Amino acid sequence: MSAEKLIQLRGITKRYGTGDAAFLALRGVDLDIHRGEFVAIMGPSGSGKSTLMNLLGCLDTPTSGSYQFKGIPVEDLNKDQRSLLRRHALGFIFQGFNLLARTSALENVELPLLYRGYTRKQRHEMAREALAQVSLSNKERNTPAELSGGQQQRVAIARAIVTKPDTLFADEPTGNLDSKTTVEIMELLRKLNEDRGISIIMVTHEDEVAACARRIINVRDGLISSDTKQ
Amino acid sequence: MIAMLFNALLIAIREIRRNLMRSFLTVIGIVIGVAAVITIVTLGRGTTETVRQQISRMGNNLLVVRPGQGWGSSGAPQFSMQDVEAIRDQVPGIASVAPFVSNNSPIIYQDRNRTYDVQGTTPNYFIIANWKVGTGRFFTDAEVTESAPVCVIGETIRKELFGEGVDPVGSKVRVKSLTLEVIGVTAAKGQGGFSDDLDDNLITPYTTVIHRLSGRQGGRNFNQVMISGQKDYPTANIVADVAALMRERRRISASEEDNFNVFDSQQLAEVMSSSTKTMTTLLGCVAAVSLLVGGIGIMNIMLVSVTERTREIGIRLAIGARAREVLLQFLVEAVTLSCVGGLAGIALAYGCCYFIAGMIGVPFLFDPKINIVAFVFSAVIGILFGFMPARRAASLDPIDALRHE
Numbered sequence: 001m002s003a004e005k006l007i008q009l010r011g012i013t014k015r016y017g018t019g020d021a022a023f024l025a026l027r028g029v030d031l032d033i034h035r036g037e038f039v040a041i042m043g044p045s046g047s048g049k050s051t052l053m054n055l056l057g058c059l060d061t062p063t064s065g066s067y068q069f070k071g072i073p074v075e076d077l078n079k080d081q082r083s084l085l086r087r088h089a090l091g092f093i094f095q096g097f098n099l100l101a102r103t104s105a106l107e108n109v110e111l112p113l114l115y116r117g118y119t120r121k122q123r124h125e126m127a128r129e130a131l132a133q134v135s136l137s138n139k140e141r142n143t144p145a146e147l148s149g150g151q152q153q154r155v156a157i158a159r160a161i162v163t164k165p166d167t168l169f170a171d172e173p174t175g176n177l178d179s180k181t182t183v184e185i186m187e188l189l190r191k192l193n194e195d196r197g198i199s200i201i202m203v204t205h206e207d208e209v210a211a212c213a214r215r216i217i218n219v220r221d222g223l224i225s226s227d228t229k230q
Numbered sequence: 231m232i233a234m235l236f237n238a239l240l241i242a243i244r245e246i247r248r249n250l251m252r253s254f255l256t257v258i259g260i261v262i263g264v265a266a267v268i269t270i271v272t273l274g275r276g277t278t279e280t281v282r283q284q285i286s287r288m289g290n291n292l293l294v295v296r297p298g299q300g301w302g303s304s305g306a307p308q309f310s311m312q313d314v315e316a317i318r319d320q321v322p323g324i325a326s327v328a329p330f331v332s333n334n335s336p337i338i339y340q341d342r343n344r345t346y347d348v349q350g351t352t353p354n355y356f357i358i359a360n361w362k363v364g365t366g367r368f369f370t371d372a373e374v375t376e377s378a379p380v381c382v383i384g385e386t387i388r389k390e391l392f393g394e395g396v397d398p399v400g401s402k403v404r405v406k407s408l409t410l411e412v413i414g415v416t417a418a419k420g421q422g423g424f425s426d427d428l429d430d431n432l433i434t435p436y437t438t439v440i441h442r443l444s445g446r447q448g449g450r451n452f453n454q455v456m457i458s459g460q461k462d463y464p465t466a467n468i469v470a471d472v473a474a475l476m477r478e479r480r481r482i483s484a485s486e487e488d489n490f491n492v493f494d495s496q497q498l499a500e501v502m503s504s505s506t507k508t509m510t511t512l513l514g515c516v517a518a519v520s521l522l523v524g525g526i527g528i529m530n531i532m533l534v535s536v537t538e539r540t541r542e543i544g545i546r547l548a549i550g551a552r553a554r555e556v557l558l559q560f561l562v563e564a565v566t567l568s569c570v571g572g573l574a575g576i577a578l579a580y581g582c583c584y585f586i587a588g589m590i591g592v593p594f595l596f597d598p599k600i601n602i603v604a605f606v607f608s609a610v611i612g613i614l615f616g617f618m619p620a621r622r623a624a625s626l627d628p629i630d631a632l633r634h635e
Contacts, residue, residue: 059548059628080552087550094632098545102248112549114241117233159549 005071006167006199007033007056012065013222014051025051027222028065035166038193038200040213045205048222050171053203057090057169058082070166087115091160091198095172097152099144099159105131106140109158116163130162131155134188150181157188161198168192170202174209186212234558242563246570256531257571259524260611264575264604266517269582271600274510276592278503285499287419287428289359291325291459292495293468295476299491306489308450313479317455321471323463328354330454331439337432338404339391346387347431348405350439351456358458361433364388366399366414369435377437381410384429385418403432408442410434465496521604524571525611532564532619543623544631557624564616565609572608576601 009031016023025048033039043049054060055067058074059082067074069085077085086092099108109127118126131137134154144152153173160168170189174182190212192198202213210216211230218226246253295317298306311329318327331350336343355361356368361382369380383391383398392398398412410432419428440451457472459465469492476482476490536543543556551559587594 054629057548080554083547083550083552085550086548090550092548098541098632100248100542100545103244107244111545114237115546115549115551115555117237163549 004035005032006035007031008068010066012055012062012067014055015063025222029224031224033201035199036197037215038213039202039215039217040210041201041203041217041219042205042210043219047219049203049219052219053169053171056201057092058085089166091163091165091168093156093160093168093170093173095175097156099152099155102143104141104143105136105155108155109162111159112163126162130158133161134158149177150184153177153185154188161192167199167201170200172203174206182209234555238555238558238562241559242566245563246566252531253567256528257567259527260521260568260571260608261575261578263517263521263524264572264608265578265582266520267514267604268576268579268600270513270517271510272583272595272597273586273592274506275595275597276587278506279595280592281502281506282499284421285495287360288422288495289458291461291465292358293457293459293465294493295455295472295490296493297453297490299488309452309455310450314455316475316479317457317472320475321468323460323468324457325460326354326358326458328352328358328456329436329452330355330456331436331452335405337387337391342391344390349431349433350436351433352436355456358456362417364415364417365397368414374435374437377441378435379408379410379438380413381432381434382414382416383412384416384431386427386430387432388415406443465494469494521607521611525615528564528568528612529615529619532560532616536560536619536623540626540631540634543626544628544634547628548632553624557620560620560623561613561616564620565612568608568612572605576605
């Protein structure tokens with residue numbers, strides 16, 4: 001594994017609210033993640049794992065501390081610059097799939113490409129390729145309602161990887177899936193990590209799911225309580 | 231910037247297509263508003279034009295001098311041939327003058343007997359009142375001089391007394407004790423400025439009426455004087471000059487009111503056109519309000535749509551859409567909807583105009599100006615009322631938006 005540093009967190013805190021109602025969700029997190037890693041972030045609800053995930057995914061900014069993504073100080077970026085960083089370097093997979101309803105799988109996968117100035121032909125090609133990678137070439141025209149949960153999540157994964165991001169953020173990717181489909185999806189993520197070298201950072205509360213990752217970070221009360229590599 | 235706009239248009243069209251029913255409901259207000267404005271203005275113009283045509287059918291720059299004030303002529307003295315000659319010789323700007331006497335009389339042809347307007351005049355009247363020969367010919371000045379028993383009849387009389395397709399020229403009709411030969415039929419004019427039938431008249435030399443019908447000679451025989459003003463000469467001047475002359479001839483003192491009136495068809499045309507124009511403007515404004523309400527409808531649905539599509543906005547933001555791109559998407563969506571609504575409104579207006587114009591017998595006058603104005607107005611409404619929902623969408627936080635149920 002290459003030792004190139006992808007993510008470096010130093011003394012990250014995140015506070016919600018002000019005054020008496022203030023709540024410290026993260027209380028000084030230090031974390032390094034290298035390119036090509038497959039990391040699972042675990043922890044009970046309220047532990048701060050979602051907050052950590054949102055910060056890592058550049059969807060949010062820390063109250064204090066420094067976050068460097070590939071050497072870029074994220075805390076210094078404004079909203080639009082963070083949007084552009086997400087657009088060009090990150091992919092997202094959500095628990096609820098978050099596909100556009102009444103929209104074909106192909107068009108859903110094309111969605112991120114719309115913001116990247118590709119031609120219609122290029123978009124089609126790239127989206128088809130991404131759908132092929134998640135073995136859904138035969139479902140291009142189907143809308144989410146016509147797909148099973150596992151298929152929907154595969155479309156969402158195709159959407160996340162169609163831009164060829166360095167890093168994939170997966171927030172409870174199997175939370176809405178049965179155990180058999182869970183295995184399928186985790187197998188897919190593992191393949192993307194191993195074959196294509198995409199770094200994956202995943203939040204989960206299921207031990208079996210976390211077991212697929214090569215590194216498990218436990219978060220408790222706003223701090224990293226354990227960090228084990230398998 | 232252009233690429234971003236094009237992109238926003240692409241995304242907006244996808245969204246509109248994805249929700250056809252919602253899009254349709256969103257634009258229906260604009261469609262109706264635009265259609266109403268264009269239909270009203272177009273029909274209004276058609277009506278104005280019809281009124282103008284009807285009045286111009288009455289004659290070329292026609293002025294009519296009548297005894298008395300208003301429409302009644304009871305008591306006031308009528309006009310003599312000397313009056314007619316004085317007007318002809320002393321009033322500038324006049325193209326033609328004709329004495330005119332008219333009475334409602336029964337006209338008999340074979341077993342048919344109906345009452346029509348029997349008019350006695352000179353051949354000048356045909357020019358003044360813009361009569362054209364339908365069939366046969368008009369009578370001549372010589373026939374006036376010799377009180378010839380000839381007449382020209384209107385299309386209505388021909389139809390009603392002689393029947394469809396019958397040429398009455400050469401036939402004889404009886405008016406009271408007098409037998410007149412029909413020498414011509416006037417080309418049909420249709421309705422006049424008061425929606426009256428202009429074709430139910432029988433025109434004969436005034437001498438025939440006076441000498442043979444009423445039995446009077448000389449004196450004040452005429453209940454109207456028909457005047458045609460020269461083209462481009464202001465009719466108001468003619469009205470003033472004729473009035474001054476008549477006051478002098480009738481010896482009306484400065485403190486007395488006129489015992490005659492001068493009707494100016496151009497002035498009538500102007501008054502009637504301006505009243506239909508006012509009406510059109512008024513109705514157009516009411517319709518414009520409905521266009522505004524349509525715009526509020528767009529804002530309403532777009533606001534609901536932003537709430538309903540919070541997750542979608544969250545996804546877009548998460549995968550890297552900038553706030554301004556989301557703003558532009560929703561703005562372009564609103565503008566596209568309102569423009570499509572505007573175009574559909576124009577199409578609907580055409581259907582309505584065509585149908586209604588045919589129904590109420592008004593010409594269908596295409597006015598590109600009102601179409602452009604209505605279209606631009608609907609686009610502007612899209613921008614104005616699309617902005618607030620678009621800004622709300624753009625200001626969403628991606629994390630909150632994604633969590634939104």
